[in-house]
Amino acid sequence: MSFDNLSRLALAAGFALAVYCLVAPADFIVQVILWFMLAAVIAAAMRFVMLIGEFNMATGAFYGIGAYAAGYLTTSYDWPLLVTIPVAGGVAGLIAVALGYATMRTSGAYFMLISFAFAEIMRLVYVEADFLGGNNGILGILVPMWIEPYYAAFVVVVCMALIIVMALVERSHLGKIFAAIHNKEQVVRSVGINVLAMRVTCLVIASICVGIAGAMYAHVASVISPGDFTFMLSVFALAYVKLGGDKHPVGPVLGAVILTIVAQLLLGFGSYEQLFYGMVIVGAMLLLPDGVLGRLEQWGILRQRPVSVSRAPVAVPEKGGSDV
Numbered sequence: 001m002s003f004d005n006l007s008r009l010a011l012a013a014g015f016a017l018a019v020y021c022l023v024a025p026a027d028f029i030v031q032v033i034l035w036f037m038l039a040a041v042i043a044a045a046m047r048f049v050m051l052i053g054e055f056n057m058a059t060g061a062f063y064g065i066g067a068y069a070a071g072y073l074t075t076s077y078d079w080p081l082l083v084t085i086p087v088a089g090g091v092a093g094l095i096a097v098a099l100g101y102a103t104m105r106t107s108g109a110y111f112m113l114i115s116f117a118f119a120e121i122m123r124l125v126y127v128e129a130d131f132l133g134g135n136n137g138i139l140g141i142l143v144p145m146w147i148e149p150y151y152a153a154f155v156v157v158v159c160m161a162l163i164i165v166m167a168l169v170e171r172s173h174l175g176k177i178f179a180a181i182h183n184k185e186q187v188v189r190s191v192g193i194n195v196l197a198m199r200v201t202c203l204v205i206a207s208i209c210v211g212i213a214g215a216m217y218a219h220v221a222s223v224i225s226p227g228d229f230t231f232m233l234s235v236f237a238l239a240y241v242k243l244g245g246d247k248h249p250v251g252p253v254l255g256a257v258i259l260t261i262v263a264q265l266l267l268g269f270g271s272y273e274q275l276f277y278g279m280v281i282v283g284a285m286l287l288l289p290d291g292v293l294g295r296l297e298q299w300g301i302l303r304q305r306p307v308s309v310s311r312a313p314v315a316v317p318e319k320g321g322s323d324v
Contacts, residue, residue, distance in 0.1 A: 066215040075141060081219065086212065090211075096200075242291060
């Protein structure tokens with residue numbers, strides 16, 4: 001099987017899940033599908049920022065920003081669902097612009113630590129902000145009656161669309177610039193491309209997508225609180241990426257599906273749940289250093305490596321000829 005066929009298979013599986021959510025009752029399986037589709041968007045957003053060589057530990061924070069924005073607009077102002085979701089994504093994007101221009105001059109461990117600190121700051125904001133419910137969070141973020149029977153399918157389709165958008169951007173000219181910044185930042189800078197603006201653009205695209213996912217999560221859960229959006233969300237997102245494989249957009253999705261299902265299977269272990277879950281992640285990292293997709297490629301099941309923007313030669317525009 002080629003990587004392109006893998007993408008088509010993943011797309012077909014996504015539509016099959018959407019159909020299942022549409023025709024099946026609101027049972028436990030539908031809830032698990034929603035959890036791993038939302039987790040897949042978080043993981044895809046984490047991988048997207050990795051295109052410029054950064055680990056964005058604020059991914060979970062932007063998920064929370066989207067959730068709180070949607071929850072506040074829904075409960076306080078009774079905004080329609082189809083308005084609050086894109087607006088919540090826009091709020092996450094605007095905050096990402098400010099954070100990006102303030103922090104994207106740094107890179108590597110410095111940016112990772114700053115983004116980690118931002119995630120903790122946002123958690124404290126949720127705790128201290130009375131209008132956001134403080135420690136109690138926001139209650140009663142209900143899905144309108146007219147869309148409730150279709151909401152699970154709606155979430156699956158939108159999550160698929162967000163992942164596809166990030167994959168298409170990765171394969172576009174803009175994605176090649178992101179990869180060039182990762183590999184040859186000085187060359188990109190030398191031809192007149194604004195590297196800071198490109199780095200911020202990458203962060204903003206990922207943040208908008210994860211903010212929209214957070215808004216949908218708020219309506220799935222109906223109740224949100226500060227404890228739902230700690231830095232551990234970003235840690236789990238990174239685990240999804242590494243387990244599935246970071247060389248193809250399907251990798252984070254596969255990792256999210258596997259670990260979400262594992263988490264559900266471990267629920268019966270009580271206080272040992274987190275211990276066993278951590279052991280599963282550690283074991284997977286040791287046994288699958290290149291992720292599941294990397295191992296399938298080694299076995300010959302996946303025969304062709306896609307042209308990865310993080311590894312392919314990048315044609316950098318000559319000076320004065322940039323269209324960016």
